[in-house]
Amino acid sequence: MKMPAPDQGTIARRSEIVEALRRIVPGEGVIVDEDELQAYECDGLTAYKQLPLVVVLPETTEQVSRVMRWCHENNVKIVPRGAGTSLSGGSFPLADAVTIGLGKFNKILDVDFDNRTVVAQPGVTNLAITSAVAHEGFYYAPDPSSQIACSIGGNVAENAGGVHCLKYGLTTNNLLGLEMVLPDGEVVRLGGKHLDSGGYDLMGIVTGSEGMLGVITELTVRILKSPETAKAVLMGFPSNEQAGDCVADIIGNGIIPAGLEMMDKPAIRAAEDFVHANYPLDVEALLICELDGPAAEVEHLIERVEQIAKDNGATELRISRDDAERATFWAGRKAAFPAVGRISPDYLCMDGTIPRKALPEVLRRMREMSDKYGLRVANVFHAGDGNLHPLILFDANQPDELEKAEAFGADILTMCVEVGGVLTGEHGVGIEKRDLMPVMFGEDDIKQQQRIKCAFDPDHLVNPGKVYPTLHRCAELGKLHVTGGRLPFPDIPRF
Numbered sequence: 097m098k099m100p101a102p103d104q105g106t107i108a109r110r111s112e113i114v115e116a117l118r119r120i121v122p123g124e125g126v127i128v129d130e131d132e133l134q135a136y137e138c139d140g141l142t143a144y145k146q147l148p149l150v151v152v153l154p155e156t157t158e159q160v161s162r163v164m165r166w167c168h169e170n171n172v173k174i175v176p177r178g179a180g181t182s183l184s185g186g187s188f189p190l191a192d193a194v195t196i197g198l199g200k201f202n203k204i205l206d207v208d209f210d211n212r213t214v215v216a217q218p219g220v221t222n223l224a225i226t227s228a229v230a231h232e233g234f235y236y237a238p239d240p241s242s243q244i245a246c247s248i249g250g251n252v253a254e255n256a257g258g259v260h261c262l263k264y265g266l267t268t269n270n271l272l273g274l275e276m277v278l279p280d281g282e283v284v285r286l287g288g289k290h291l292d293s294g295g296y297d298l299m300g301i302v303t304g305s306e307g308m309l310g311v312i313t314e315l316t317v318r319i320l321k322s323p324e325t326a327k328a329v330l331m332g333f334p335s336n337e338q339a340g341d342c343v344a345d346i347i348g349n350g351i352i353p354a355g356l357e358m359m360d361k362p363a364i365r366a367a368e369d370f371v372h373a374n375y376p377l378d379v380e381a382l383l384i385c386e387l388d389g390p391a392a393e394v395e396h397l398i399e400r401v402e403q404i405a406k407d408n409g410a411t412e413l414r415i416s417r418d419d420a421e422r423a424t425f426w427a428g429r430k431a432a433f434p435a436v437g438r439i440s441p442d443y444l445c446m447d448g449t450i451p452r453k454a455l456p457e458v459l460r461r462m463r464e465m466s467d468k469y470g471l472r473v474a475n476v477f478h479a480g481d482g483n484l485h486p487l488i489l490f491d492a493n494q495p496d497e498l499e500k501a502e503a504f505g506a507d508i509l510t511m512c513v514e515v516g517g518v519l520t521g522e523h524g525v526g527i528e529k530r531d532l533m534p535v536m537f538g539e540d541d542i543k544q545q546q547r548i549k550c551a552f553d554p555d556h557l558v559n560p561g562k563v564y565p566t567l568h569r570c571a572e573l574g575k576l577h578v579t580g581g582r583l584p585f586p587d588i589p590r591f
């Protein structure tokens with residue numbers, strides 16, 4: 097993975113940059129010591145590390161705006177950062193960029209049960225939103241497994257998903273409003289507590305934009321009433337194919353579970369050894385299906401799911417008797433990533449999405465790739481929406497193993513696109529999948545996407561080097577930024 101060469105001129109101006117940031121964010125809000133910068137040297141994609149030029153921790157929108165304006169006027173790059181749990185390197189720091197950490201934006205500003213909304217600062221954790229409304233029987237539906245740590249601002253930037261998103265939608269479907277600071281320091285507000293806004297869906301563009309269009313400083317999300325009943329069914333199958341067919345049949349029968357997750361044998365064993373969820377160890381694949389709603393509806397759907405599972409050859413079938421047992425069913429799935437971390441020194445977590453019907457084929461081909469590369473793979477996925485999370489196990493201390501794991505991962509994602517799927521389900525492109533973008537998009541597609549980036553950030557100062565494999569200048573893409581009357585790149589043909 098290569099990043100653009102850092103600008104030595106910016107690095108040479110470090111003291112001047114630090115001084116300017118200290119004038120805007122006084123006290124302990126500017127981090128320059130190497131020891132302290134190390135806390136920011138990577139995100140959840142820990143294979144890559146780089147100390148940032150400097151970290152600034154503003155506390156108000158006005159400070160963010162002044163930092164952005166100063167950086168814009170002085171041609172200094174910035175990288176927005178929430179909790180740093182991105183698995184695609186979205187908040188990976190740059191040697192010549194200021195990391196803007198949103199950790200101090202940690203307040204819930206308004207809880208409005210009548211309008212069923214919460215207004216929060218972006219550094220609030222995902223789980224804290226549910227915790228703030230649970231006493232009145234409400235919750236925030238998108239629930240990434242990292243919800244105890246990841247920030248709601250990072251969720252918007254990555255359009256995060258989770259187990260409940262199959263039924264209740266991703267972050268984008270639960271977001272109503274945003275305050276955002278544009279690259280030149282201008283503060284804009286999009287949406288609000290109301291359900292729709294006129295004009296273009298700019299909030300839709302910002303959601304999932306991976307910190308490349310500006311810094312989100314406030315957001316309004318929808319909260320939902322907790323369901324009257326929720327039950328989970330645990331189903332074990334003698335083959336991945338049968339489990340995959342069962343998933344397709346559940347959805348094909350018009351049932352939309354609150355969650356429908358799958359684990360293969362290596363993941364089941366790792367999870368069982370870690371949390372002792374009493375998972376069956378003699379099956380090849382495990383499905384966990386949660387159904388929620390009024391009690392009578394849940395009972396009816398449970399019976400239908402049971403029948404579909406039997407028709408697909410399930411050898412193990414358990415229905416949660418109470419909330420404690422339902423939590424136990426989920427405990428292994430929720431702890432699957434750390435569980436796999438215990439059986440391998442390192443792993444790469446991939447994130448591709450496929451049409452559900454392709455699941456058996458994709459799992460078979462992945463096993464063949466595992467043999468070819470000589471690396472083990474454990475599979476945990478949001479089966480209901482076809483979002484795979486293959487965990488490729490390797491040892492970074494062994495020569496070439498990281499490169500082999502990366503090549504294996506690239507083959508998996510290429511296969512996802514080949515079978516009609518996409519490169520990412522919820523973790524974003526970042527630096528991890530950046531160079532695979534041409535597998536999915538033609539050059540014109542990528543250029544069109546970059547033109548949107550240019551409309552927000554004509555100087556490419558915000559989170560550069562991420563998502564797009566080529567560093568087209570905005571001028572090359574037909575958008576001109578004329579400064580002081582001088583036409584940049586005068587010899588490049590214009591549109």
Ligand SMILES: Cc1cc2nc3c(=O)[nH]c(=O)nc-3n(C[C@H](O)[C@H](O)[C@H](O)COP(=O)(O)OP(=O)(O)OC[C@H]3O[C@@H](n4cnc5c(N)ncnc54)[C@H](O)[C@@H]3O)c2cc1C
Pocket residue numbers: 139140175176177178179180181182183185186187198218239240241242245246247248249250251252253254255256257258259306307308310311312313433434522523559
């Ligand atoms: C164990 C584990 C499990 C995970 N499970 C899931 C899962 O189930 N579903 C899922 O979707 N993801 C999952 N993730 C990935 C990750 O938690 C999400 O992508 C999350 O949304 C990132 O939030 P963050 O606050 O950590 O953002 P960061 O990692 O800090 O940043 C992520 C991106 O958002 C940008 N950004 C952050 N804050 C802002 C802001 N205020 N304004 C503008 N841009 C911003 C950054 O520039 C970067 O591009 C998991 C990660 C881990 C480590």
